[in-house]
Amino acid sequence: MPKIKQNLSKIGHPNSRKTAALVRQIKRKQDRHKTKLAHVCLENIVGEKLMWFKEHLLPDVRVYLAEETQKIIAEYMARFNEELKQIDIKQSIGKRKNRQYASREDIIKLTLKKEAEEYNTCGIEVPDLWDDTQLNLLRTWGGELKYLQKFKLRRIGKKHILDKLLLEKKCTKQSKDNLQKSPGNMECE
Template sequence: MSTTMKKELAKAKKVLHPNSRKSIAIMKKTKKISNREKVKLGSFVKQNLVAEKILWIQQHMVDVCPYTPELTAELLETYMGRNDEELEQIALKHSIGGRKNRQHASREDILRMTKEREKAEYDTCGIEIPDILNTGQCEMLQKWDGELRYLPNFKFRRFGKKDLERARQQEQRSRTKIKKGIKSILDDKKSEKEKEPSMVSESAETTEASRENLVPEEDIIAEVSLSETNLLKGDCSMIVE
């Protein structure tokens, strides 16, 4: 019995009639307190179960951030088989001595039912864990110290077998596109480098041709001197006249 409920019952200083208004009010209030405590207890148990699952995920993660769909699938498959060793030990105890009664039967049933339920979730709607495909959530999970008050900061997401396979194929297609883009860029650069020597040779041939078409310097000097001589002769003839 909680302290609040004890205080409510202590208010009744004398014996009350079961059908009196005071006793009915006390009964209503105690029932309300009892229901509230049940909800708190259920929430606390649920938080502990979620924290236990997240802690297992954190301890078995590799040093990669963010996680890939392929690594996430491997992690969840390992998580579903976390109790296989204990089930094998229980089965081994049953086989020794030819016992007819099932020792640790309740524990074995709980582990087997848990594995079947998680396998069904993984094959259909998915197992709910923090979104480790997101960089921020993955870093937060890797740095988490196990405090329950930080659980609301996590962004949970369901990862199923089909969803992870689809995400893996999409990631593979995007990687292929990136590789093709890089290859095309490298091919373009290679073709440009191959074109450079031909362009240099063409420019050299053009230069040589222009040189061949040029008039020699000696001929230019001779023509200039000849024109000067003619001019002088013309001037002299004008003077003579």
């Protein structure tokens, strides 16, 4: 910006070509800065989501099964319940006509509605809990946002979990049959 400030002092007329060029330069830099801020905000949101999952991982599980994945996603979607209860308690105490913490309550409800809709349709974006290496990476992650690009996020929805449950049941049935036939073969395809 020092060049722009130097050039601004030399400009004589506000409608000149040089002034228009400087205005375009300033606008371009402002637009770049705005997009950088938007990316940083999205990065923070994804980082908070990954940190929540890291804190709520089961310590002895190597790879999550469908039931465990369903439970942790249900916990994730219920993460604001305590805060909503606190807001309801605060609103019920006073006899005020206006709502306290209305904006926070609305943001939470919109977020929950959006996440529930995503979960029921195309799937909610979560860290890949079905991959051993990704789960280990999540466990060892220190919370630095610069390492977010190493994570593989996966869209997991109700349909995906039901399909995985059916596959796991089929695999356990096949492995029991294979175990009865030949005790050495324990793999499911």
